[in-house]
Amino acid sequence: MNRIRRDIKIVIDEFIERVERSLPGFIQDFYIYGSISLGAFQNKFSDIDFIALINQHPKDDDLQKLKDIHRHMQKKFSHTTLDGYYLVKEEMEAENQRAISSHYFSEGKFKGKRSFSKDSIDAFQLKKYGIIIKGQQLDYSVDFDIVLKNQKDNINTYWQNWLDSCKRFPSINFFGSFVSIRSIEWGVLGVTRLFYTIREKDMTSKVGAGEYALGTVPEKWHKIIEEAIRFRKGEKQSLYRSVRKRRADALAYMEYVIGGCNAEADKHGRR
Numbered sequence: 001m002n003r004i005r006r007d008i009k010i011v012i013d014e015f016i017e018r019v020e021r022s023l024p025g026f027i028q029d030f031y032i033y034g035s036i037s038l039g040a041f042q043n044k045f046s047d048i049d050f051i052a053l054i055n056q057h058p059k060d061d062d063l064q065k066l067k068d069i070h071r072h073m074q075k076k077f078s079h080t081t082l083d084g085y086y087l088v089k090e091e092m093e094a095e096n097q098r099a100i101s102s103h104y105f106s107e108g109k110f111k112g113k114r115s116f117s118k119d120s121i122d123a124f125q126l127k128k129y130g131i132i133i134k135g136q137q138l139d140y141s142v143d144f145d146i147v148l149k150n151q152k153d154n155i156n157t158y159w160q161n162w163l164d165s166c167k168r169f170p171s172i173n174f175f176g177s178f179v180s181i182r183s184i185e186w187g188v189l190g191v192t193r194l195f196y197t198i199r200e201k202d203m204t205s206k207v208g209a210g211e212y213a214l215g216t217v218p219e220k221w222h223k224i225i226e227e228a229i230r231f232r233k234g235e236k237q238s239l240y241r242s243v244r245k246r247r248a249d250a251l252a253y254m255e256y257v258i259g260g261c262n263a264e265a266d267k268h269g270r271r
Contacts, residue, residue, distance in 0.1 A: 003036075003037070003039070004032065004036055005036075005041065007080075008041065008080065011080050011082070014076075015082060016133070019052075019069060022065045022069060023062055023066075025055065026054055026058075026062065028053045028089045029052070029053040029134055029135025029136070029138075030050065030051075030052050030133040030135065031050065031051045031052075031053075031131065031133060032049065032050055032130065032131040032133055033049050033051065033122070033129060033130040034046070034048075034083075035047070035205055036048065036049070036131065037131050038129060038203070038204060038205045038208065039205070040205030040206070040207055042233070043079060043080075044079050045232065047081045047082070047083035048081065048082050048083065049083050049084060050082065051084060051085050051087060051130070052084060052085070052086045052087070053088070054087065054089065055088075055089065056088060057101070057103075058103060063103065066086070066105070066110070070082060070105050070109065071108050073108065074108025074109075081106065081107050081108070082105065082106075082108075083105070083107070084104070084105060085102040085103070085114070085116050085122075086102055086103040086104075086105075087102050087116055092118075092138070098117060098118050098119060099115045099116070099117050099118070100115070100118070101113055101114075101115060101116075102114050117146075118140050119142055119147060119150075120147065121150065123140070123142055124144065124147055124203060125203045126138065127142055128202075128203070129203065147197075148197075148201070149265075151194050151197055151198055151265070152261065152262065154194060155191065155194050155198075155258055155261045155262065156258070156262070159187075159190065159191050159194070159254070159258060160258060162190075163251065163254050163255065163258070166247075166251055167251065177247045177250065178243050178244070181238065184228060184250045185227075185228040185231045187250055187251075188224055188225060188227075188228035188250055188253060188254065189207070189209060189210050189228045189229070191257040191258060192206070192209040192212075192213050192225070192257060193205075194257075194261055195209065195261050196209040196213075198264045198265050199216075199264050200212075206232055207229055207233065210228060210229040211229065213225050214226070217256070217257075217260075221249075221253045223240075224246065224249040224250050225253070226239060228250075
């Protein structure tokens with residue numbers, strides 16, 4: 001817990017206290033992962049990512065109580081979103097069960113049931129970097145070959161589609177890539193984070209991935225990477241005089257990184 005900032009700890013403590021009060025004994029173990037565990041939490045950018053291990057799948061009344069708690073927390077701490085999965089502890093501990101049905105909450109709302117895979121990047125990050133708030137160290141294996149395959153699929157579906165939409169007139173992302181530095185930061189550091197994972201077989205923050213890329217990719221890309229890092233850190237002054245040039249650099253860099261991710265993943269697959 002000493003790795004967690006005091007203002008974030010206040011949110012976590014109140015959340016757990018409210019769940020315990022409404023649903024005594026419901027949460028068996030509670031873990032924090034994501035940007036907090038990587039030492040990279042950024043106000044207004046980062047979420048409080050959590051995994052809660054529970055004694056059983058929530059009944060309708062239990063789920064309603066959870067919905068009420070998450071709605072209250074989002075209203076009270078509007079800039080600090082709780083984003084997490086509720087997993088049955090017995091299923092998480094079963095070695096032969098690789099995919100687990102979960103109840104997922106984000107932005108104060110129940111987002112439905114989702115499958116949580118023990119061979120996902122979330123599961124890898126939780127196992128290696130997760131912070132124990134309640135309970136003991138989790139004991140499960142992660143097949144990193146599957147993690148890498150999923151990362152390659154992600155770069156070629158979500159990120160390739162996102163990049164294509166930035167080029168397609170008159171899409172929202174087309175205009176956003178001109179006028180929104182948030183859009184530039186999202187794309188540049190989003191693909192760079194996958195680039196780091198595929199190359200290094202590890203996980204890091206968006207800023208960490210950007211700093212890694214500054215020491216890895218050709219210098220021609222450094223300006224757009226620095227632009228994204230500066231915004232992520234709260235710097236408002238742009239390094240660019242022209243939004244057209246910034247957009248062109250961002251889209252070209254993303255093309256370069258997507259190609260690099262595929263080349264690295266294919267090389268790993270041949271080993």
